[in-house]
Amino acid sequence: MAFSEELAISAQGLVKSFGDVRALDGVDLAAAPGTVLGVLGPNGAGKTTSVRVLTTLLTPDGGEARVAGLDVVKDAAKLRSRIGLAGQYAAVDENLTGIENLTMVGRLYGNKRAVAKRRAVELLERFSLTEAGGRPAKTYSGGMRRRLDLAAALVASPPVLFLDEPTTGLDPRSRIDLWEAIEELVGDGTTVLLTTQYLEEADRLADRIAVVDHGHVIAEGTADELKSRVGGMRLEVTLTHCAASFAAISALESMSEEPVHADGELVVVQVAERSGAIMEAARRLSQAGVGADDIAVRRPTLDDVFLSLTGHAPADEEAAVEAELELVVA
Amino acid sequence: MISDTLTLAERALVRLPRNPDMLLAFTVQPIMFVLLFAFVFGGAIETPGYGDYIDFLIPGMIVQQIAFGGFATALGLAEDMTKGLIDRFRSLPTARASVLAGRTLADVATNLLSMVILLVTGFVIGFRFDANVPEILAGVALLLLFGYAFSWIFAVIGMSVSSPEAANGVGFILIFPITFISSAFVPVESMPAGLRQVADVNPVSTMVDALRSLWLGGEMGNSLWLSVVWCMVLIALFAPLAVRKYRLSAGA
Ligand SMILES: Nc1ncnc2c1ncn2[C@@H]1O[C@H](COP(=O)(O)OP(=O)(O)O)[C@@H](O)[C@H]1O
Ligand SMILES: [Mg+2]
Numbered sequence: 001m002a003f004s005e006e007l008a009i010s011a012q013g014l015v016k017s018f019g020d021v022r023a024l025d026g027v028d029l030a031a032a033p034g035t036v037l038g039v040l041g042p043n044g045a046g047k048t049t050s051v052r053v054l055t056t057l058l059t060p061d062g063g064e065a066r067v068a069g070l071d072v073v074k075d076a077a078k079l080r081s082r083i084g085l086a087g088q089y090a091a092v093d094e095n096l097t098g099i100e101n102l103t104m105v106g107r108l109y110g111n112k113r114a115v116a117k118r119r120a121v122e123l124l125e126r127f128s129l130t131e132a133g134g135r136p137a138k139t140y141s142g143g144m145r146r147r148l149d150l151a152a153a154l155v156a157s158p159p160v161l162f163l164d165e166p167t168t169g170l171d172p173r174s175r176i177d178l179w180e181a182i183e184e185l186v187g188d189g190t191t192v193l194l195t196t197q198y199l200e201e202a203d204r205l206a207d208r209i210a211v212v213d214h215g216h217v218i219a220e221g222t223a224d225e226l227k228s229r230v231g232g233m234r235l236e237v238t239l240t241h242c243a244a245s246f247a248a249i250s251a252l253e254s255m256s257e258e259p260v261h262a263d264g265e266l267v268v269v270q271v272a273e274r275s276g277a278i279m280e281a282a283r284r285l286s287q288a289g290v291g292a293d294d295i296a297v298r299r300p301t302l303d304d305v306f307l308s309l310t311g312h313a314p315a316d317e318e319a320a321v322e323a324e325l326e327l328v329v330a
Numbered sequence: 331m332i333s334d335t336l337t338l339a340e341r342a343l344v345r346l347p348r349n350p351d352m353l354l355a356f357t358v359q360p361i362m363f364v365l366l367f368a369f370v371f372g373g374a375i376e377t378p379g380y381g382d383y384i385d386f387l388i389p390g391m392i393v394q395q396i397a398f399g400g401f402a403t404a405l406g407l408a409e410d411m412t413k414g415l416i417d418r419f420r421s422l423p424t425a426r427a428s429v430l431a432g433r434t435l436a437d438v439a440t441n442l443l444s445m446v447i448l449l450v451t452g453f454v455i456g457f458r459f460d461a462n463v464p465e466i467l468a469g470v471a472l473l474l475l476f477g478y479a480f481s482w483i484f485a486v487i488g489m490s491v492s493s494p495e496a497a498n499g500v501g502f503i504l505i506f507p508i509t510f511i512s513s514a515f516v517p518v519e520s521m522p523a524g525l526r527q528v529a530d531v532n533p534v535s536t537m538v539d540a541l542r543s544l545w546l547g548g549e550m551g552n553s554l555w556l557s558v559v560w561c562m563v564l565i566a567l568f569a570p571l572a573v574r575k576y577r578l579s580a581g582a
Contacts, residue, residue, distance in 0.1 A: 054548045080423040091414035095345040105335045108424045136348060152418065 008033040008068060008160050008191035009054065013061035016049055016265075025048040025215035026063070033192060036186055038206025039195040040302070043308075046215040047195035048088055051164045055085045068160045082111065084153035088164040090145040091152070094138035098129050098148050101137060105155045116155075123151040127181065141328025150181060157211070161185065163194045167201060179205060195270040199302030209302075213310050220326065223302065230300040230308045235277050240291035251288040252281060271297070331425035338419075338432025342406055343439055352402065356444055360395045367515060368455055369389065379548060381458075388452040389469075389541040391512030392445055393534060396477040397509050399441040400484030401501055403433040407488030408497040411579060415483055430572055434481040441477040445470065453467045460547045465567045469544040472557060476537050479561040480505075482568035489575040533560040 009031040016024040023046050031037035039047050052058040054067055056076040064197040065072045070079040092101050099120045106116025116204070124133040132140060137148060146166060153161060167175040182205060186192055196202050202209045203223045211219040211226070219226055235255070239248055245262040252260055255277070258270040271277045274297050285292050346352055377386040381440055396424050410416045410429075419429050449457070459466055484501060491497045512518075512534035520528050529535050537560070540553040 022407050052417070057417055057420050077423065080421060083421065085418065086423040089414040091418040093341060093415060094413075095348050096341060102343070104337060104341050105418075105422065108422045110333075110423065113467045152513055162542070254366075 006033070006069060007031060007066070008035075009037060009066075009193055011050070011063065011065035013052065013063035014050065014053055014060050014061050014065060016058060018054060022215055024053070024060070027212065027215065028217055029054075029065075029193070029210055031191055033191050034186070035207040036182075036194060036205050037201035039193060039207040039212055040197070040199065040202045040206075040209050040306075041195070041212035042197060045212045047212060047248045048164055049215075050212070051085070051087075051162050051193070051195060055083055055162050056080060081156060082158055082160060084156065084158040084161045086146075086149045086153040086161075086163045086166055088168070090142075090149040092137045092140075092148050093329065095136055097136055098124055098133040098140070100301075101148060102151055102155060106153045107257055109156045109227045119155060123154060123287045127151045138222075141174075143170055143177065146170060146174065146178060147181065150178070154185070158190070160191045161193070163192060165195055165197065168197065175201075199306065203302055211309060218309050219305070226302065226305045227300045230304050232270050232272045233274050233277065233297045234304075235271050235281055236294075236296050236298060237267040237269070237281060237285070237292050238294040238315060239265045239267060240293050241265075245290050248285065248290045248292075251284045251290060255280065255284070265293075331428055331431075332425045334428035335431040335435060338428055339435040339439070339575060342402065342433050342436035345406070346440060347401070355401070357447055359467050360391065360444055360448050363395075363408070364448060364451050364455070371515070376520070377517055380542075380546065382456070384456050385458065385546055386517075386542070387515065388448065388457045390512075390538050390547055391452075392448045392473060393538045393541060394509040394514050395533060396441050396473050397480050397505055398501075399437050399444060399477045400434070400481035401412055401498075402440060403437055404483050404484035404488035404491075404497040404501050405494045406433055407485060411489065412493055416576075416579065423581045426576075427573065430485055430576055434485065437481040437484075438474055438478060439511070441474060445473060448511040454480065459479060461545050465534050465544045469541050471545070472537070474539060475561045476557065479564035479568070482565055482572050485572035485573060486568050489572065489579055501556055507530060507535050512513065533557070533564070536560055 007030050009029060011027060011029040014024045014027040015022070025046075027046065027050055029037065029039070030289045039050060041047050049058065053060045054065055054072055056072055059073055067079055067271070068082045070082070071321070072079060096104065099117070102120035102123055103113070103116045106119050107113060109116075111119070121133075124130045127150065129144060129151070132144060137145060140148065149164065149270045150163070153163075156221070166182070167178050170178065179201070182192060182194070194202075194205060204239055208220065208222055209226060218230065221229075237248060237252070239245060242265045245265075245267060248262045248267045249262055250265065252269050256269050256271055269281070275298050278295050282292070282293055291301060346356065362409045364387065365386055370381040372387070377383055382438040410419075416429065420426070487501050487504070488497050491500055500578075504582055511528050512532045513529060514534060518529040518535065521529055536553050537549070540557040542548065543553065545551040
């Protein structure tokens with residue numbers, strides 16, 4: 001079998017416990033070469049633990065995993081020269097300059113100083129850090145640190161790259177910069193496993209998404225497949241006056257088997273078919289004398305997917321910040 | 331392994347000139363301590379058998395400073411742990427022992443620097459060797475061995491705490507009394523009974539006594555070989571413990 005047909009990342013039944021906490025409870029993952037696998041889940045779902053197992057940092061209690069054709073336990077030493085890791089916290093030495101950080105990593109890969117330095121210069125250029133390259137990393141902004149961290153993961157041009165929440169804590173502008181950098185890498189044929197708490201990030205970057213919760217993969221597929229699992233379309237009506245919501249509900253009720261939801265001016269109806277839904281709703285509303293400012297049909301988002309799969313919304317920003325604080329205190 | 335260790339030692343050393351507070355701790359602070367001890371306590375402390383208090387003080391001060399030399403290792407490792415650098419190093423095809431070996435090796439270099447600074451300060455205020463060159467060099471070698479042993483204690487501290495701040499606190503609270511309840515600054519004969527027994531068995535005293543007899547002449551007794559044994563024992567205890575902690579820190 002040609003290598004290109006083999007999976008770049010595959011894991012079956014990974015189990016890992018820390019004392020009483022079962023961080024991984026049978027995780028299965030698969031990514032074809034040159035694709036992006038998004039691992040999506042709330043805080044504590046087991047994303048980091050999965051990444052640490054796949055990057056040889058942790059030995060699993062059970063299960064098997066292969067990355068770039070090598071077993072993560074038996075071939076750990078060999079595997080390390082074929083993977084790049086950018087962990088959950090930008091792992092750069094703050095006392096070193098950008099170029100020193102990258103040169104150090106190159107030397108730890110076994111390169112001569114001159115070779116390591118040349119590669120460092122190249123990477124700084126690629127991540128728009130050339131100007132800052134001579135300054136200690138402690139003077140960098142969050143976005144610059146992340147880019148330097150990503151550059152460090154790319155020093156050896158690894159065929160498989162692991163990015164653990166690469167944009168958590170970044171401002172929107174830096175997030176988009178980083179997305180573009182990742183997309184460029186994938187364009188060059190790198191396989192990427194990316195964990196995230198952000199649904200839009202998985203939606204934008206990932207070819208396939210594995211949704212994890214409590215150490216399990218609870219759903220896997222393309223973003224479209226996951227969305228269609230939640231079923232039908234959502235018809236959303238924005239009323240002119242929220243006082244009319246009762247009238248709107250009774251007018252629209254018979255369009256769907258599911259109950260109609262109303263929240264202030266917004267009324268949501270689940271419909272099976274897109275075609276004709278808007279016309280039908282408009283006709284019913286005008287017959288009932290209910291004014292509407294906006295009527296739209298939208299496909300379910302990954303937020304809806306998550307809610308219907310887990311029964312709770314993915315960790316919101318506040319919960320994430322709280323969890324990070326806990327980490328700092330602990 | 332060797333080149334990885336050197337790369338990581340270099341990285342640990344670069345930190346020093348770039349951190350004003352650390353640079354002060356390794357340069358100005360020891361000078362200040364020597365001057366304070368020499369001129370504030372000097373007149374009040376009797377040191378029978380030694381020319382004057384400055385001769386007595388300098389070896390003790392150097393031993394104390396070197397005992398703290400490993401602080402950089404504790405702080406550095408605690409920082410690497412909290413900032414995810416340890417994970418990065420582990421994910422590289424790098425010899426695993428080189429992270430610890432690099433740090434402790436860097437301490438040897440900073441200890442050498444502290445030693446030079448303290449000796450120069452000592453000379454300025456009147457310290458003089460009463461020894462030949464081999465004896466002086468033997469003293470230097472013994473100090474480096476002693477510093478290396480303490481670096482492993484600090485390595486364990488650095489990996490046992492949750493933050494660099496905690497490493498600072500724990501390191502200070504543990505090591506400070508050990509260096510003070512010793513013959514480093516006052517003759518142990520001047521201490522009250524309970525304390526004196528502690529000072530007598532303290533490896534810091536053994537070390538200071540050996541250094542004084544190497545550099546200032548006088549009774550060697552068995553302090554020299556006892557110091558070497560102490561250093562070996564400390565390394566044999568703490569180096570494997572540090573390596574174990576390092577392995578376990580991955581949660582493996
Ligand atoms: N080293 C560890 N020791 C103890 N518990 C851990 C450790 N690492 C992770 N856990 C626990 O395992 C679970 C999964 O954690 P993690 O993989 O970090 O989740 P995520 O990255 O998705 O937020 C959490 O309950 C976490 O508290
Ligand atoms: Mg995580």
